[in-house]
Amino acid sequence: MINSKRQTKGIFLKHLKNTQEQKTIKMPLPSLLTIPMLQHMGTPCEVIVKVGDYVKTGDKVGDSEEMFSAPIHAPASGKIIAIDDYTSVGGVITKCVVIQTDSKQELSSQITPPVIHNKEDFLKAVRESGLVGLGGAGFPAHVKLSYPDTDKLDTLVINAAECEPYITSDYREMMENTKDIIECMKVVQKYLNIKNAYIGIEDNKPEAIKILDDKTSHEQAINVVKLKSKYPQGAEKVIIYTATGRVVQDGQLPADCGVIVMNVSSIAFLARYIKTGVPLVSRRLTVDGDCVKKPQNVEVLIGTSLKEVLDFCDYDEQNTKMILMGGPMMGVANYSSKAPVIKNNNAILALSERQAIQPPTTACIKCSKCVYVCPVNLMPLVLEKAHDSKNLDELKNYSANLCINCGCCSYICPAKRNLAQKIQLGKAMLKNTQ
């Protein structure tokens, strides 16, 4: 085990890992599943089924010709009863397929373990699995792994930092499927010809560090890296630096400095896909928040409504004021509890009014606390002003494009200003003018 002393700036949060010690519970089959065609970063899928079709578990319902996309599969067998418009939380309108599930639950005949002989077979299998980054960003996994300049790649970093409060779904993956993680790391290393691999885990998860360290003790090329529990340890650029010491330069991809980063649940899923051929149709979610009476980790089919998952965990619907998909730092507040679980959800939090409503914003007093906590060394107070005055030169000059939207600046701000949001808007302004 390597004990990493490297740090970036950041903040210390209450961990609130209430669900850490609970085994994952599988949710019963819901009667309806809503499958949006955009569950990843990139181009939405086209619907490839019709209303009235019967699909079996694992049949494809959406796919795209584009490289920057990932196919979407039916999570359960049943009848397609509708193809509707669906507005994602990001405001993008795509189609969604509504499946009325039946009791048969047959696996698609197309499901067979992929045959992999070489790198091309492997990348094709990753694409067909429908895998996108399960840590939250939803980056299509095959795109990340298809980096053209293979010779450059020499390091695989498995992101198991799980630095957001509440969330324990990656932790449960490490405790329950330790072997899968290590197996698949070796597969990725083999086909992409990557020498070294690291598993980065925050030091607030000693059990996970211990179990993975034990299981990798005889592996020369795999090392567990103990990281300080400091938010945003799991941000890609941050974990690359803390685990390997490398700094991703402005405009570079992690692969440009030789590193591929994969979420720990993603790699464990890929191991199971290679063994069974069952694509990404379900995932583990942490359900927590002060309105959830039975906080736990549940395995949920993609497309299950948030309300159904929350009901399963006995939530107080009356007092719920906010439903977050993801953690409290970077999670997205959903406008409706009818929204479905999608591939890159790692948590659902139901918060009461007391926790959900933030205090009013007051004037910036230039205390500079935002500068002291920014993990990528930006000056949020300057960027906020640049955004408000639409000063594109200043936005560019102060590198708004490098913001990772971790939210540390807004968190620390005594004037409760929405700095991270303003910088994101500034970033968009810059993009639109290019």
Place this chain on the structure above:
Amino acid sequence: MNNLAVAPSPHIRSNHTTTSIMLDVIIALTPALIASVIIFGIQALIVVLACVLSCVVFEYLSRKIMKRVNTISDLSAVVTGILLAFNLPVTIPIWIAVMGSFIAIVIVKQIFGGIGQNFANPAITARIILFVSFSSHMTTWAQPFYYQNSGVDVITGATSLTLLSEPDKLPSLIDMFLGIRGGCLGETSTIALLIGGVYLVMKKVISPVTPIAFIGTVFLLSAIMDSNPIYQLMSGGLMIGAIFMATDYSTTPITQKGKMIFGLGCGLITIIIRQFGAYPEGVSFSILLMNILTPYIDKATKIRPFGGKR
């Protein structure tokens, strides 16, 4: 089903507020306030209360007239009031003190947009304007414990800075450290101000960089000039200036490097004025001059983003 709220992330916030920071500053100023009442009597408290009250009233009225959200609850006007009073002699007529509050709050702070927008430190600027306008009132220094001598209203004396040239009349080091010397009512007690400074650093309200750079520069330069560095540190308004005024957020640089430059500049200007200037004291001028340079220091000390170009 009740309506769900949506908001931009993050959905949790730290406990700090502007009010809590200002409250910390007020707590940090309390030892010096107690010291001033012990040294200069109840009149010190009266001056402080007059300044605080008038600052809050001026803040309230100017926000009202400008039809802006009221900000007196952020306590920044209270802090300005205390700092202004600390920079006045205990013998100051109350109407001059109130005028100082008007300059600080209305002219220096609110006309520029209120908290966070002013480029110059309100209390310092008010002190300087009063100093050049009412120099005799502003340089009448009461002797410590003058209030115990019944019958005599005020026994005036020189400050330790003017006495530096006459070493035999200087107060002892221990008196200097405790604050038993002539001077503005809140600036004399080095120990009380240091306690406040340590509190603010521990509470992470201020960065120790500015005071250390400021005080360090004064110490070094006066040592080089052979001008009794220990007395230089504890004389005049250096301690209160370095700890409480040169660390004001909106009028000083953002980055640690910027704060260092600010502190060095203040120290340099202070010593130049003290040694070569017509006035015995240069702390407030040095801070005001560096306030003016702050936007340029901020531009010059932009930090390099992680993985970014300079």
